[in-house]
Amino acid sequence: xxxxxxxxxxxxxxxxxxxxxxxxxxxxxxxxxxxxxxxxxxxxxxxxxxxxxxxxxxxxxxxxxxxxxxxxxxxxxxxxxxxxxxxxxxxxxxxxxxxxxxxxxxxxxx
Numbered sequence: 847x848x849x850x851x852x853x854x855x856x857x858x859x860x861x862x863x864x865x866x867x868x869x870x871x872x873x874x875x876x877x878x879x880x881x882x883x884x885x886x887x888x889x890x891x892x893x894x895x896x897x898x899x900x901x902x903x904x905x906x907x908x909x910x911x912x913x914x915x916x917x918x919x920x921x922x923x924x925x926x927x928x929x930x931x932x933x934x935x936x937x938x939x940x941x942x943x944x945x946x947x948x949x950x951x952x953x954x955x956x
Contacts, residue, residue, distance in 0.1 A: 858885045864893040869932070875904045879913065881938075886920040894926030901933045904947075909940035918950040 856875040875881040881904035886896060896918075904915040915936040918928070928950065936947035 856883050858887050863889065864891045864926075866895040866897065868897040869900045869902060871900045873900070873902045875915075877904075877906050877915075878908050879906065879911075881906045881915045881936075882919050883917040883934075883936075884919070885916075886918075886924070887922065889922040890920070890924045890926035892925045896926065896928045898928075898930045898932045898934065901935070903933075903935040904937070906938040906940070906945070906947075909938070909945070910942060911940065912943045913938040913940040913945040915947045916951050917948070919948075919953060920951070921953045924952050 856873050869884070873883045875883045883902040883904045884896075890896065898918070902917045904917045906913040906915045915938040917934040917936045930950070934949040936949055938945040938947040
């Protein structure tokens, strides 16, 4: 699955709670400001799992200001398991300001 846009996640999970979510394929985000491959926009309980056996990537190219790329990002309390046997990649480039690229980012309580 590939999404190309100015700013948007390719896949958003909400809710996960105690479920198991597995990626065995390819998730790819390309943007010109903020790119997020897989966004977990909810809490993940201790019994919840995110499993990546495939590839998750985020690329920002041609940004004229701040560029931010996350291949995997959580925005909620993450008490579960993140298992990665695949590939996480993030690339960010800008002609001005700051560029940040993160493979896996955990935003709130871990």
